[in-house]
Amino acid sequence: MSLELIDVTWMAGYRTIISDVSLKVTPGEFLGLIGPNGSGKTSLMSILSGVRRPFRGQALMGGAEMRRLGRRTLAQNIGFVEQQADTTDRLTVREAVSLGRTPYLSLLSPWSPRDDEQVNQALVDVDMAHMADRYWQTLSGGEKQRVHIARALAQEPKYLLLDEPTNHLDIRHQLGLLELVRTLKVTAVAALHDLNHAAMFCDRIAVMSEGRLVALGSPAEILTPELLQTVFGISAAVETDGQGRCHIRYHALNG
Numbered sequence: 001m002s003l004e005l006i007d008v009t010w011m012a013g014y015r016t017i018i019s020d021v022s023l024k025v026t027p028g029e030f031l032g033l034i035g036p037n038g039s040g041k042t043s044l045m046s047i048l049s050g051v052r053r054p055f056r057g058q059a060l061m062g063g064a065e066m067r068r069l070g071r072r073t074l075a076q077n078i079g080f081v082e083q084q085a086d087t088t089d090r091l092t093v094r095e096a097v098s099l100g101r102t103p104y105l106s107l108l109s110p111w112s113p114r115d116d117e118q119v120n121q122a123l124v125d126v127d128m129a130h131m132a133d134r135y136w137q138t139l140s141g142g143e144k145q146r147v148h149i150a151r152a153l154a155q156e157p158k159y160l161l162l163d164e165p166t167n168h169l170d171i172r173h174q175l176g177l178l179e180l181v182r183t184l185k186v187t188a189v190a191a192l193h194d195l196n197h198a199a200m201f202c203d204r205i206a207v208m209s210e211g212r213l214v215a216l217g218s219p220a221e222i223l224t225p226e227l228l229q230t231v232f233g234i235s236a237a238v239e240t241d242g243q244g245r246c247h248i249r250y251h252a253l254n255g
């Protein structure tokens with residue numbers, strides 16, 4: 001089962017934000033989405049998640065058009081952690097993560113010990129179990145971000161979509177989160193600004209520029225000095241280690 005976009009265009013008013021993007025997310029992979037500010041990463045993630053519908057083209061999950069699948073089906077398959085999500089509700093951390101179980105609950109299938117297990121595991125995965133009884137409003141930005149991710153993990157998604165998930169996180173938690181995503185049995189797509197993190201953790205990288213998908217491939221194929229110059233307007237050297245992993249060394253803009 002895969003997520004796929006076929007010739008997708010999305011417009012806001014009369015402005016084209018996403019142009020003719022075709023992209024198939026391979027089951028089990030960790031796909032990084034990179035591109036300059038305003039290049040369309042968030043817009044593309046919201047189409048991949050089923051939150052937004054393409055203006056033209058198709059967004060498919062397991063070969064079925066997402067627009068024909070119910071919200072519950074989408075929520076049982078796709079966990080989406082958006083940027084700047086917040087709540088004014090007076091919730092504890094555990095209650096916020098428990099919301100991830102909503103797609104599985106009904107009158108005939110009420111809250112069970114298995115739901116508790118999923119919530120506990122998600123809290124452990126993001127290193128927030130010790131704060132389970134704290135109120136959401138009292139958390140730091142990074143702690144809130146980890147709770148968002150735990151809520152998505154509690155959904156037991158097949159696809160985990162993360163929009164700039166390392167925002168607000170200290171470096172240890174950034175690395176821990178990306179390592180976690182890589183080891184989970186999910187297909188993951190993450191919009192990332194740190195290109196070296198994309199190189200370290202992603203199987204493939206998709207590059208957005210001005211609403212178009214301009215490159216897609218392994219980190220070593222994608223992260224070349226030429227692409228960094230063309231898409232980001234920067235000068236950099238790219239080193240490759242013995243295992244084929246690359247590392248970008250940036251040059252100062254006015255150096």
Ligand SMILES: Nc1ncnc2c1ncn2[C@@H]1O[C@H](COP(=O)(O)OP(=O)(O)OP(=O)(O)O)[C@@H](O)[C@H]1O
Binds near residue numbers: 012013035039041042
């Ligand atoms: N609802 C909307 N109405 C009008 N313009 C929009 C809307 N949503 C996005 N845009 C515009 O579309 C472009 C792409 O935005 P998007 O948030 O997808 O980019 P991004 O690559 O995620 O950027 P960033 O790296 O800054 O988060 C931007 O110019 C943005 O202003």
